[in-house]
Amino acid sequence: MFNKKQVEAPQEVMTFLGKGAHFKGVLTFDGTARVDGEIEGEIITQGTLIIGESGVIKAEVTAGTVVVGGKVMGNIHAEQRIQLLVKSVVTGSLTTHAVIIEDGALLNGICEMKQEAEPASESWQGAGSLGSDRDSLYPKDLKLAVKAKK
Numbered sequence: 001m002f003n004k005k006q007v008e009a010p011q012e013v014m015t016f017l018g019k020g021a022h023f024k025g026v027l028t029f030d031g032t033a034r035v036d037g038e039i040e041g042e043i044i045t046q047g048t049l050i051i052g053e054s055g056v057i058k059a060e061v062t063a064g065t066v067v068v069g070g071k072v073m074g075n076i077h078a079e080q081r082i083q084l085l086v087k088s089v090v091t092g093s094l095t096t097h098a099v100i101i102e103d104g105a106l107l108n109g110i111c112e113m114k115q116e117a118e119p120a121s122e123s124w125q126g127a128g129s130l131g132s133d134r135d136s137l138y139p140k141d142l143k144l145a146v147k148a149k150k
Contacts, residue, residue, distance in 0.1 A: 014047075019054045027059075035070075046079070053087055066096075068105075075109075 014031035017023060021037035028044045036052035041059050043049060048065040051057055055070035062077045068088040076082055076090065081098040084090060084105035094111040101107060 017055075019052075051088075 012032065015029045015033035017033070017035045017037040017039065019036040022040075023037070024040045026042045026044065027033075027039060030045065030047055032048040032050065033045065034050040034052060035055040035057065037054075038056045039059055043057070043059050043061045043063065045063045047063065048067070049061065049063045050067045051070045051072065053069045057070070057072045057074065059072075059074045060077075061072065061074060064078065065080045065082075066076050066078045067083045067085065068076075068090060069085040070088060072088075072090045073092060075092045076094050076096075078094075078096040080096070081100065082094050082096045083100040084102060084107060086102050086104040088102075089106045089108075091108045093109045094107070095114065096112075097114050099111055099113065
């Protein structure tokens with residue numbers, strides 16, 4: 001009768017470090033963790049790390065997914081994705097497959113996007129050498145489309 005959509009329930013937060021709490025050392029956990037306090041050291045998980053607006057992280061972070069709403073001073077390595085929310089500030093490098101940076105977020109560092117190895121495309125000619133032949137730098141299909149418009 002009614003068209004009901006299946007909605008995925010968000011992962012339950014299994015670990016929580018509240019505002020005003022401080023942790024120094026190596027933090028490892030499974031599942032999802034939310035940090036609204038301060039952590040100094042290293043964070044390691046295959047799960048999801050959520051850093052709330054009051055969260056302050058001075059650590060190297062390795063996780064499956066990282067969502068930043070607070071401050072991070074250190075490098076973030078995420079196997080799946082990194083999301084920087086509106087008021088987040090990150091000073092360090094990001095390494096991931098996918099990154100989302102919302103308007104108002106600050107990133108002071110570099111972002112390295114990882115991708116799975118792809119076979120070399122046969123439609124590219126001369127891409128390995130930057131010779132004087134400019135046409136060799138573009139795919140054959142693109143050259144045809146450009147010539148057809150003339």
